Amino acid sequence: MLKVISIRNLDHYFGNGSLRKQVLFNINLEISAGEIVILTGPSGSGKTTLLNLVGGLRAPQSSSLRVLGQELCGASAERLVQARRRNGYIFQAHNLHGSLTALQNVTMGLELHPYIELEEIQTRALQILEQVGLGNRLHYYPDQLSGGQKQRVAIARALVSRPQLVLADEPTASLDSQSGRDVVNLMQKLAHEQGCTILMVTHDHRILDIADRIVQMEDGKLINATPATIS
Numbered sequence: 251m252l253k254v255i256s257i258r259n260l261d262h263y264f265g266n267g268s269l270r271k272q273v274l275f276n277i278n279l280e281i282s283a284g285e286i287v288i289l290t291g292p293s294g295s296g297k298t299t300l301l302n303l304v305g306g307l308r309a310p311q312s313s314s315l316r317v318l319g320q321e322l323c324g325a326s327a328e329r330l331v332q333a334r335r336r337n338g339y340i341f342q343a344h345n346l347h348g349s350l351t352a353l354q355n356v357t358m359g360l361e362l363h364p365y366i367e368l369e370e371i372q373t374r375a376l377q378i379l380e381q382v383g384l385g386n387r388l389h390y391y392p393d394q395l396s397g398g399q400k401q402r403v404a405i406a407r408a409l410v411s412r413p414q415l416v417l418a419d420e421p422t423a424s425l426d427s428q429s430g431r432d433v434v435n436l437m438q439k440l441a442h443e444q445g446c447t448i449l450m451v452t453h454d455h456r457i458l459d460i461a462d463r464i465v466q467m468e469d470g471k472l473i474n475a476t477p478a479t480i481s
């Protein structure tokens with residue numbers, strides 16, 4: 251099966267000289283198309299660093315990190331930007347633009363894709379906002395939406411370009427348990443419909459069941475990679 255993510259012997263360091271500190275140690279991980287993988291572990295264990303490397307938000311320093319067939323180790327800044335644009339991102343703090351409506355925030359997710367016609371952009375944005383249950387909130391600004399609704403806009407924005415890979419960092423952290431559950435159910439449903447792969451960092455034990463596989467990190471190392479059903 252096609253490997254969407256393939257990481258071999260990956261180390262990562264922050265800082266220089268005497269401040270240089272290793273935060274990832276010999277990471278090996280493969281994720282197949284359509285898998286939902288949760289990355290969990292204690293604070294400071296390196297989860298966000300790994301997610302950011304996979305997303306091209308940081309440059310990998312050594313060994314091999316292939317995402318959607320492209321090697322990111324040694325890639326130019328321009329190649330990393332291109333790699334970033336192919337993925338969908340969902341963050342804890344949703345990162346919506348406060349001065350744009352729900353609809354405008356979602357269309358922005360498509361405007362980076364110059365080959366998609368304006369009319370198609372509008373159609374897809376309306377359709378996905380309907381799918382996330384916000385068809386009646388299209389012209390609301392983030393301030394006028396609840397935490398869960400904002401996060402649903404963020405999901406719509408991440409998925410509207412139908413990316414093959416979605417990276418999510420603590421997408422439920424700011425939500426109450428019901429909203430958190432709704433948000434991950436929605437991610438799971440849309441990902442299955444679109445056939446996309448999800449790599450999600452979370453501390454939230456209430457949502458581990460949506461994963462096909464749970465990967466545990468500790469002190470910069472992967473300590474297991476169990477099927478979700480066993481955990």
Ligand SMILES: Nc1ncnc2c1ncn2[C@@H]1O[C@H](COP(=O)(O)OP(=O)(O)OP(=O)(O)O)[C@@H](O)[C@H]1O
Pocket residue numbers: 264265273291292293294295296297298299300
């Ligand atoms: N920009 C940076 N510069 C220097 N050190 C960093 C930087 N970002 C992270 N670190 C260090 O790297 C280690 C891993 O951090 P990371 O944020 O990846 O952990 P995490 O598992 O995602 O933690 P949390 O669950 O608290 O978000 C920590 O020791 C952290 O202090």
